[in-house]
Amino acid sequence: MNAACEGGRMSHWFMEGCWGFCRARIMEVVSIKFSVYRNSPMYGMVNKAVEDMVVMHHGEPVWEQIKAKAGVDVDVFLSNESYSDDMTYNLVGAASEVLKVPAEQILMGFGEHWVLHTAQEGYGGLMQAAGKSLPEFLKNLPDFHSRVVMIFPKLQPPRFECTDLTDRSLKLHYISHRPGLAPFVVGLMHGLGKMFKTPVTVRQTETKDQGAVHDVFEVTWTPAPAV
């Protein structure tokens, strides 16, 4: 089973939606994107990571099919170059159609891939410096991208805030000008859970797409046994 499917299996709340509904949602998100954020740029490392995930699980010919469906005519994505957000949204939409997997599931799988491969393999030092355990990492997450900005100065990162901290849970506030990426955050949390070998559950408690000020997730983990 590929990473995207694993992410979906772990989040039952999400799986309630049927395929048609999910497809309609991503098209809605894509059209919001087109009308509002047409010129917003994103670093090429993101598209490169999408490519890496697809090729790893489905092979090069499927990636070429996805690029063609998305109308993307780029042979090699350059990590430090800026590409429009539209391109990334179109690639996710096309991957959803070609692989016949809801776009939200693609985004969740991508979140896991981002942590376990893109970040850990490419920026291990940054990841290690951010915490020795899942709760420590999450508490440091609000400052994380301020270090990434040193590598990518034009970064337009999201904002994270942590509230309601206990020894086994916290509320993660995700504040972003980019719509529709909440499933990506769910996948990121599952990726971090795997990275720290700490079972984690993620429940979205507030949803920006449904009128909330921003997305909020309740993240719960199993505390490490006392030594």
Ligand code: HEM
């Ligand atoms: C060293 C590791 C990381 C690097 C190099 C990195 C870099 C980036 C880059 C380049 C973008 C695209 C935005 C842009 O180009 O302006 C991005 C977006 C994002 N990153 Fe990170 N990131 C890292 C780790 C993380 C982690 C650990 C999380 C959360 C657990 C995270 C959450 C996000 C989210 C949710 C977005 C979507 C953008 C948005 O919501 O506006 N990233 N990051």
